[in-house]
Amino acid sequence: MSACKRVQQWATFARTWHIFDCKWQDPYQSAGVIKKYLMGMHKPIYHPLNDCGDVVVCINSREIALRGEDWRRRAYFHHTGYPGGASWTLAWELHNKDPTMIIRKAVYRAMQGNLQRRHTMERLFIYPGEDIPEDVLQNVTNQIRQLRLVPTRLDHIPEEEVKNYPKVMDYPEDYILK
Amino acid sequence: MSNKNLFLKSGFIRAPIQNGVGRFVPQLQRIVLKFCKTYGASQGLREFIEQDLVDFAKENPSVVVYLKPRRHRGPVIVAEYLNGDRVWMSVHNKTHSEITKWIEVLRTQQGDISSLRLRKYQYTDYPSVQGPWTPFTFKDPELNTAQLPDPHFGANDRLPITATEKLRLLFEKQKLSDVKTAE
Amino acid sequence: MNKICVIRRFIPLTTKAMKCYPTTVQTQKIHRWVAPTLMELKVREKKLGGKKYSPRNTYLEWNLEAELYAFGKRLNEDFDSDLLLQAFTDRSYVIKEEQKQKDLGIDIKMKDNRELASNGEEFIKNYVQVYLETILPRFPLEGVSGVREHLISEESLAHVSLHLGTKDIILAAEYPVDRFILANAFKAIVGALLQSSGDERAAHFVRDFVIAQLQGKDVNEFWTIDDPYEMLTNILKKEGATLEPRLIGEAGKNTILACYRVGLYVEKKMISSGYGESIKIAKEMGAREALKKIFGTEDHMKPNFQLEGIPKPNTNIRYQIAAS
Numbered sequence: 001m002s003a004c005k006r007v008q009q010w011a012t013f014a015r016t017w018h019i020f021d022c023k024w025q026d027p028y029q030s031a032g033v034i035k036k037y038l039m040g041m042h043k044p045i046y047h048p049l050n051d052c053g054d055v056v057v058c059i060n061s062r063e064i065a066l067r068g069e070d071w072r073r074r075a076y077f078h079h080t081g082y083p084g085g086a087s088w089t090l091a092w093e094l095h096n097k098d099p100t101m102i103i104r105k106a107v108y109r110a111m112q113g114n115l116q117r118r119h120t121m122e123r124l125f126i127y128p129g130e131d132i133p134e135d136v137l138q139n140v141t142n143q144i145r146q147l148r149l150v151p152t153r154l155d156h157i158p159e160e161e162v163k164n165y166p167k168v169m170d171y172p173e174d175y176i177l178k
Numbered sequence: 179m180s181n182k183n184l185f186l187k188s189g190f191i192r193a194p195i196q197n198g199v200g201r202f203v204p205q206l207q208r209i210v211l212k213f214c215k216t217y218g219a220s221q222g223l224r225e226f227i228e229q230d231l232v233d234f235a236k237e238n239p240s241v242v243v244y245l246k247p248r249r250h251r252g253p254v255i256v257a258e259y260l261n262g263d264r265v266w267m268s269v270h271n272k273t274h275s276e277i278t279k280w281i282e283v284l285r286t287q288q289g290d291i292s293s294l295r296l297r298k299y300q301y302t303d304y305p306s307v308q309g310p311w312t313p314f315t316f317k318d319p320e321l322n323t324a325q326l327p328d329p330h331f332g333a334n335d336r337l338p339i340t341a342t343e344k345l346r347l348l349f350e351k352q353k354l355s356d357v358k359t360a361e
Numbered sequence: 362m363n364k365i366c367v368i369r370r371f372i373p374l375t376t377k378a379m380k381c382y383p384t385t386v387q388t389q390k391i392h393r394w395v396a397p398t399l400m401e402l403k404v405r406e407k408k409l410g411g412k413k414y415s416p417r418n419t420y421l422e423w424n425l426e427a428e429l430y431a432f433g434k435r436l437n438e439d440f441d442s443d444l445l446l447q448a449f450t451d452r453s454y455v456i457k458e459e460q461k462q463k464d465l466g467i468d469i470k471m472k473d474n475r476e477l478a479s480n481g482e483e484f485i486k487n488y489v490q491v492y493l494e495t496i497l498p499r500f501p502l503e504g505v506s507g508v509r510e511h512l513i514s515e516e517s518l519a520h521v522s523l524h525l526g527t528k529d530i531i532l533a534a535e536y537p538v539d540r541f542i543l544a545n546a547f548k549a550i551v552g553a554l555l556q557s558s559g560d561e562r563a564a565h566f567v568r569d570f571v572i573a574q575l576q577g578k579d580v581n582e583f584w585t586i587d588d589p590y591e592m593l594t595n596i597l598k599k600e601g602a603t604l605e606p607r608l609i610g611e612a613g614k615n616t617i618l619a620c621y622r623v624g625l626y627v628e629k630k631m632i633s634s635g636y637g638e639s640i641k642i643a644k645e646m647g648a649r650e651a652l653k654k655i656f657g658t659e660d661h662m663k664p665n666f667q668l669e670g671i672p673k674p675n676t677n678i679r680y681q682i683a684a685s
Contacts, residue, residue: 002579002581002582003649004579004646004650005579007636007637007638007643007646008312008636010636010637010638011312011313011314011620011636012310012311012312014313014618014620014636015613015616015618016313016612017612019326019327019332021332044311059327135615136615138614138615139614139615139616141321141610141613142321142326143328144332145332145333145334145336146332146334147334148334149333149334150333166349168345194524195520195525195570196573196574196576196577200568200569200570200573200666203436203525207431207435208428208431210422239430239434240431240432240435241431242424242427242428242431246422260526261524265386266386290386292386293386303576303577304661307661309660312622313612314609314610314636322608322609322610
């Protein structure tokens, strides 16, 4: 085909690299969003046979927040295939061993259980902290918005702003807090 | 399992040599009617030839009609088209009205349609009017110069407004109205 | 005539629409035990040089006069029947006939289509040039001639001729007829039409069959531009504008599937953008898009295929890409 059509095809099927900050996010909720980008379902050209999925880079996966008592109670099952090879690992144990595993398992579970799943999972990169290799960071051109609010700590807000923030009421000066 | 090993070829609807763009050219080139003068199965075809053939030939001067009376043979219609297809159709024991309808079908066809499985029932040279989608079409240009990850692009901007924020906005509004009344 | 067809066709799932027309090819029933005989026959046929297809005009059901009449009616044209017959007679056929007649001793003069073909060719060339110049008013002349060469090429004319049904009617020495003879026959038909019906009808004929082949084709493909960026800067320099290319998007910079988008700006306004595998390619494609806009030959252009008569082009706004 002509050069114009060739570059048009190249552009339409270009693979974008997205970045997602997992800090204080629920992995199972974010997995629902991440899987869409990995499969290419956010694109109008989507088709399961089309290989139109994008790359997602997850950072701060050490900082994820599971709901409720999950850290203590959620267990991940693994069987080596040999007799007596069954093991149940609690979420906090797994997270200590490998901080990327929880979010990886969450995204794997969110996807459809078809033959494309393992291939699509190859496009997901997870980093426990903020350190990303330079070449990966240079590829990234889009950021996926987080789902949960990340509250700012009081000591991270500048003093000026805290002082000038309007107050509904304030304790009198000689009040003693018990 | 796939299309490669099937004998029925697949393709799209196309008009040969852009038929409708310039003038329209009727695609049926010639039609051969083979029939028997006495055999019972050719009755329908014989009736067609006796009654409707001359009108058909007059209305379609672009079609050459050949008649082949053959004894002891079944009645057959062979239609040849401009793209080279040859459609052989037996009209054994078909009635006059059925044959009229089949002749109409053959006249308005473009070729041997049963030899091609249509992949889509539409065709266009220009599938997109505004230009095909690219990942750059609806992208915010500010992302080009941003240093990702950036909380400006990363934080959730669709959360419902908090009570604290509402109060703060009320306060701001009150301040403004105070200033106005003071003026 | 028995038609033996070994291939069994599949019946697709019928829908209401599909029930109207024949979903299978009707063929003769061949029994299973006949297969070995047929296989042996096929082997012997192959040894003798493959299946021989006899030309259509050797069949019993053939009437040349009727075919010529139908041919004229199909194209909605009134031909002079002698001229039309002459148009279909090829030089090779005349030579063969003369040889045969020499052997028999009779002498019937058959006119061939060389003269008609040359008249037709000249007319087609001039008309197509004039028509293209009218519908592509801003396209440079090199581009117009590139398009014209493609439309008039032997391949294109042979394709048109084939689908008009000339391959059965042409009188030639060898069948099946080759491309050159088909194209020649088409030119001869135009020549015959020119002589029998005049300029305007012949012009409409060429318009409907030759120029209509442009439908769906990208006009810029028939002309190679070596350095579109340089050409664009030269054109803009003449109008006193400067070109500024800027990178406006990229995806996957360090991968092999990297995609860049370069926008070309004139006085801070974007005139076009181009995509590419590298920044250089993207810049070049952006320049090509801008040139398309300037020449008026973008993807969404709608050339007029219904111009009447022989148009007169207006060459005022045409861009001169002279080799300086």
